[in-house]
Amino acid sequence: MTADEGKFSSGEPVPVGQDTLGTMTIGACLREGVERLNLAGIDGARLDARLLLADAIGKETSYLFGYPEKEVSKENRVIFLDMLARRINREPVSRIVGYREFWSLSFQISPDTLDPRPDSETLVSATLDLVEGEIHPLRILDLGTGSGCLLLALLSDLPNATGLGVDISEAAIEVASTNALNLQLSQRASFQTGNWCEGLSGDWDIIISNPPYIGRHEIGQLEPEVLEYDPPKALFAEEKGMKDYRDLIPQAAKILKEGGLLVVEAGRGQSGEINRVMANAGLTCMPAIKDLGGIDRACIARKVN
Ligand SMILES: C[S@@+](CC[C@H](N)C(=O)[O-])C[C@H]1O[C@@H](n2cnc3c(N)ncnc32)[C@H](O)[C@@H]1O
Missing domain, CATH: 1.10.8.10 (Ubiquitin-associated (UBA) domain)
Known part of the structure; x- marks a missing residue:
């Protein structure tokens, strides 16, 4: 007290x-x-x-x-x-007030967007560490952008970069666009609906993604704050949580620039299998970066010829 x-x-x-x-x-x-x-x-x-x-x-x-x-x-x-x-x-505070702090920026959220998690900041810091010193303007693609938190956090720290956020949910895309406006990043960020990389062409310097990765068998372990308030489309993936990695990683590998980076968020215990999917897609894996809880959270691979 x-x-x-x-x-x-x-x-x-x-x-x-x-x-x-x-x-x-x-x-x-x-x-x-x-x-x-x-x-x-x-x-x-x-x-x-x-x-x-x-x-x-x-x-x-x-x-x-x-x-x-x-x-x-x-x-x-x-x-x-x-x-x-x-x-x-059991409604989370962020849902009650309608916004969440992520990477020290304020993001509007809605019932159609995942409530951004502090663990996902591991992807942002890992990516920034890897591109430190880059001088050419980077092009960033964020797959499953939700509130736009990953893309907009990166753009806020990389003043020469531009980016595109894609999501299957039109309602999420509206929220992400509003966040870009509110954060005065809309000149460098665009958003569109889509199914992972479908219809997109190549030459991305960075592709980042936090896809759904919770297996249906894990439903019983979820807190009401998650199960009842995060959109199911943002949480669950078939094949014990691996389906979306298996879909999007090979697609991303094709449109990544030579030397470009793919950074994806991993759930607990998934990094080994994600690295296998990345290697099978022809990418060169780097050591995963752990979150503050010691869990492999950011799986990273580079496209090297
Ligand atoms: C775990 S949430 C991540 C949201 C946000 N990037 C974040 O880190 O807070 C996954 C997002 O992927 C989107 N999604 C699911 N399936 C998709 C697909 N096939 N193509 C594009 N986006 C998809 C969901 O709508 C959701 O916004």
Whole structure:
């Protein structure tokens, strides 16, 4: 508990109906939120309550620490309580507030896009390490772009690069295009619907992809936050999660430039098989890069003649 939250007595009653609601200070609202989320068994209750309250009152989280004594209006309290109820129902905070931070950039998300995962930043950093010092303008293709997070993160760090994001979901493409506009990257990023590389021609310097890779047999292991809120099209692949790698890697190998890089995200335990698929497609595999949890997350191969 922070010093600010500690100012409020722990026995304070929690209102149950909206007609009992009055104004409350930021500190008291926070305490109420943490209590409700903890009671519901939500991991990370304190952080979630802060993020939700900040969004409900339209301020940064730093404002909550700076002004714990400020009053939250009745209207904003109703919004906050509604957000808490959604979180207790296991809806992720990012879905409730409608955006997710990825690579220190803010991405709008929707029910049609995967909620970008911190582990996927491993692909961005691995790619940037490999192209460090490149001076010619790179062309980047992002297969299964979703919110556009991988492509737009790369473009934000590579000011001379341009890119195309492809997704089978038209609704996801709309979200990715909005994100490009919001991040002022739309001059260098375009997006289109498509089935992996179908209809695309060659000469890409970098092809990056985080395809669906969860096998149907793993459904029972998924948290409700994933199973009930991420679009199934973004999660599941046949052949124990390998089908989309087997489809897209040979296609990508054909349209990669000589010397170009293919970087794909791997699920736990999949890197060996992905490397075999890459090698069979004529690519030269490099050691996989691990995420912060020590799992092989970015499988990388180069097209070498
Ligand atoms: C795991 S999500 C990754 C989204 C985003 N790149 C990210 O890392 O957050 C996989 C994406 O692939 C898209 N997808 C699935 N099958 C596809 C296909 N055959 N062709 C193109 N995109 C596909 C899904 O719609 C989804 O947006």
